Amino acid sequence: MATMVQAIRMALHHGEKNLGVTDIFGEDVGAPLGGAFTATQGLETAWNSPLDERGIISTAIGLGLAGDRCVAEIQFCDYIFNTVDLLKIAGNMLWTSNGQYNMPIVVMTPVGAGIRGSVYHSHSFDSWATRLPGWKVVMPSTPLDAYGLMVSAIKDPNPVLFLKPKALLRVRGEELIPGEPDEKTLKSMIDAPIGDRSKWKARWPDLGEFEIPIGQGKIVREGVDITVVSYGRTLPLCVKAAAELAEQGRSVEVIDLRSMYPYDWAMIRDSVRKTGRVLFVNEDTEVTNFGEHLAYRVTQELFYELQARPRVLAGKNLPGIGLHPNLEEASVPHLEDIKHELELVLAEVP
Amino acid sequence: MRQTQVAKAKANVKADAKAKLAAGSKPRAKIAVKTAKPTKERALTLLSKPQLVNMMDLMVKSRVLEERLIKIYKAGDAFFWIGGPGEEAFGVPLGLLVDKGQGPSHDYLHLHYRATPTLVAMGMSYIDSIRLIMNRATDPSTGGRNFANHYCYPQWNVVPVGSPIEVQYGMAIGTGISQRRLKMKKQKSGVSIVTGGDAGSAEGDFASCLIWSSRPEKELPLYITVQNNKWGISTPYSEQHGEKNVADRGKAFGIRTNVVNGNDPIETYFQIQGDLEYIKKNTRPVLTEFQVSRLYGHSSASGANRENGDDPIELFEKRLVDSKFVKPGFVKELWTAYDTESRQISDIVRAEAGPLSDTIWDHVYVDNENADWRKF
Numbered sequence A: 001m002a003t004m005v006q007a008i009r010m011a012l013h014h015g016e017k018n019l020g021v022t023d024i025f026g027e028d029v030g031a032p033l034g035g036a037f038t039a040t041q042g043l044e045t046a047w048n049s050p051l052d053e054r055g056i057i058s059t060a061i062g063l064g065l066a067g068d069r070c071v072a073e074i075q076f077c078d079y080i081f082n083t084v085d086l087l088k089i090a091g092n093m094l095w096t097s098n099g100q101y102n103m104p105i106v107v108m109t110p111v112g113a114g115i116r117g118s119v120y121h122s123h124s125f126d127s128w129a130t131r132l133p134g135w136k137v138v139m140p141s142t143p144l145d146a147y148g149l150m151v152s153a154i155k156d157p158n159p160v161l162f163l164k165p166k167a168l169l170r171v172r173g174e175e176l177i178p179g180e181p182d183e184k185t186l187k188s189m190i191d192a193p194i195g196d197r198s199k200w201k202a203r204w205p206d207l208g209e210f211e212i213p214i215g216q217g218k219i220v221r222e223g224v225d226i227t228v229v230s231y232g233r234t235l236p237l238c239v240k241a242a243a244e245l246a247e248q249g250r251s252v253e254v255i256d257l258r259s260m261y262p263y264d265w266a267m268i269r270d271s272v273r274k275t276g277r278v279l280f281v282n283e284d285t286e287v288t289n290f291g292e293h294l295a296y297r298v299t300q301e302l303f304y305e306l307q308a309r310p311r312v313l314a315g316k317n318l319p320g321i322g323l324h325p326n327l328e329e330a331s332v333p334h335l336e337d338i339k340h341e342l343e344l345v346l347a348e349v350p
Numbered sequence B: 001m002r003q004t005q006v007a008k009a010k011a012n013v014k015a016d017a018k019a020k021l022a023a024g025s026k027p028r029a030k031i032a033v034k035t036a037k038p039t040k041e042r043a044l045t046l047l048s049k050p051q052l053v054n055m056m057d058l059m060v061k062s063r064v065l066e067e068r069l070i071k072i073y074k075a076g077d078a079f080f081w082i083g084g085p086g087e088e089a090f091g092v093p094l095g096l097l098v099d100k101g102q103g104p105s106h107d108y109l110h111l112h113y114r115a116t117p118t119l120v121a122m123g124m125s126y127i128d129s130i131r132l133i134m135n136r137a138t139d140p141s142t143g144g145r146n147f148a149n150h151y152c153y154p155q156w157n158v159v160p161v162g163s164p165i166e167v168q169y170g171m172a173i174g175t176g177i178s179q180r181r182l183k184m185k186k187q188k189s190g191v192s193i194v195t196g197g198d199a200g201s202a203e204g205d206f207a208s209c210l211i212w213s214s215r216p217e218k219e220l221p222l223y224i225t226v227q228n229n230k231w232g233i234s235t236p237y238s239e240q241h242g243e244k245n246v247a248d249r250g251k252a253f254g255i256r257t258n259v260v261n262g263n264d265p266i267e268t269y270f271q272i273q274g275d276l277e278y279i280k281k282n283t284r285p286v287l288t289e290f291q292v293s294r295l296y297g298h299s300s301a302s303g304a305n306r307e308n309g310d311d312p313i314e315l316f317e318k319r320l321v322d323s324k325f326v327k328p329g330f331v332k333e334l335w336t337a338y339d340t341e342s343r344q345i346s347d348i349v350r351a352e353a354g355p356l357s358d359t360i361w362d363h364v365y366v367d368n369e370n371a372d373w374r375k376f
């Protein structure tokens, strides 16, 4: 079974072979490294950019203006912040030009905590990203979704921000990508060897066309007592929490939102109507958090169907995430927090 | 009516030229001998009379438009004015020399907010610019969404002019990469031309442009230009920069650099022509600094009143008159005709409707895919 990073690599290969991708670029994205997390190893159109995030985003915009298709990488989302005005420009290009210039670019960047990355390799960007109108924003939690969302992102004529939960990049999925070979074979085909890579060339498996439409969530576990909505790194934690609560006779429905904008409101609405209780979980900082927007909407549209106040569990409102495990774990949601919050919402009596 | 006036002024010039031809006079050759400043006058003879007259005409046409835009602002018919009066001797030659068309096989224009002269020379009509400043629904650049001089013409590769200073220098890298790719495939390819101010070159995007365009074996066909008017709003050049010329910064990257008098349309014409030829031939960038005037201050925020400074139109008119390419009244006649035209067009545009409020959601995404979360 492919890891998420292999899935992304295969989707990018599909992009350059079949979807017209001309440039996959960013810091250390080309040979020999193929990306800080190896997402771009062996790709024909991958190249190394100067160490210049503003240059990377503005180059992507220029390529988009020229009608080329590119996937640009910001090595860690912690370093995307000095490009925010350029992201705004990419998001408003179509609108300001009154429909005359669209911006068909993909920007991908690893996000979140969970790899002991300390202050500057643990930031999140999902809440920031949802404040970039004109962009679509996605974040997978499985290799299969990563493949399907990347294919959709490349095909989309709008700018798409593809957030990679870095703690899940090496995790294998349970569902296979159609046409995916077994683990060992895949590794021998598409993982660059250690040492001299100058003569190495990837051999790409023949994968079928597989897409996950942007804007579609997924119910990963059905339940009737409470809904938990999450994405990215905290999603598998929510699934685990649901499984543990099931042992206590609690039935938790878990939604993997997958797309933050546009988001699958119909799925959230129908689920919350059924359960009457909802918890939103993500690891971006908690003040002005995207989960708050969803909780607000639930309150506005489903108020009289609720059995409990909607809650948001997010990262603490801190300037950074400390390196020591005690610090990191106290800063972002972990399994026990999620279980605890679920229990609080479940215990509330209307 | 307006057309007849402009046509009349031009017809007078033609008649004048014809009369001279009939009389067998060869003004160009004579001037070179007669004048006290032979080099300058020789410069004039490098272009044909129709070219010189056309250049003068476009410079006046652009200036009159800018002055009309200022009047529109001052009359309360626009919220803001910013533009390029004083940059005509740079902008008009640029507009005349551009390879105009759509896609990377033609030149891309990453312009700043003082580009009216370039657009006028490329063929933009008055009504387009006036609709933009009056933010009418008919505004072809932004549909009433953005400021004066924030042009957008995809059919000419004029990508949207934005307010954030200097970002265009980074975007030019991307179109330049696309053009280099065509060139490497031996297909017709254009140049990515970028314009901007002196103060703004302190932004990192300017450095990005120099660095990305000069990497060995990856050099880009970029025409990096700076219009140095010696000001960034109220801060003089000496407080913004330590380097003598902005263009000097290109030298560290092995980029060919030039500093030219941007108030002399002949000098800029041949500089731009030579630079574009070099870029196309070598697929390498050029950085040229044009020293220009800022004749109406920064923008309407600082009053948009006439200020001191060399006026490229007055200077050029004098040369053309001294050399007898045009009669003394030529520019005045043109001016009056264009002014009438601009006034009549403002009257038309004033009567046009603004964009409807429910169009705010249009073009957030391609094909007006729903962007309003209330409707997901």
Ligand SMILES: Cc1ncc(C[n+]2csc(CCOP(=O)(O)OP(=O)(O)O)c2C)c(N)n1
Residues within 6 Å of the ligand: B114, B163, B164, B165, B166, B196, B197, B198, B199, B200, B201, B229, B231, B232, B233, B298
């Ligand atoms: C990134 C950014 N910072 C500040 C401003 C506000 N601003 C608009 S024009 C300007 C001065 C620009 O000076 P210069 O680059 O010399 O161009 P000029 O206006 O003189 O042509 C400033 C500070 C802006 N538009 N964008």
Ligand SMILES: [Mg+2]
Residues within 6 Å of the ligand: B197, B198, B199, B227, B228, B229, B230, B231, B232, B233
């Ligand atoms: Mg200036």
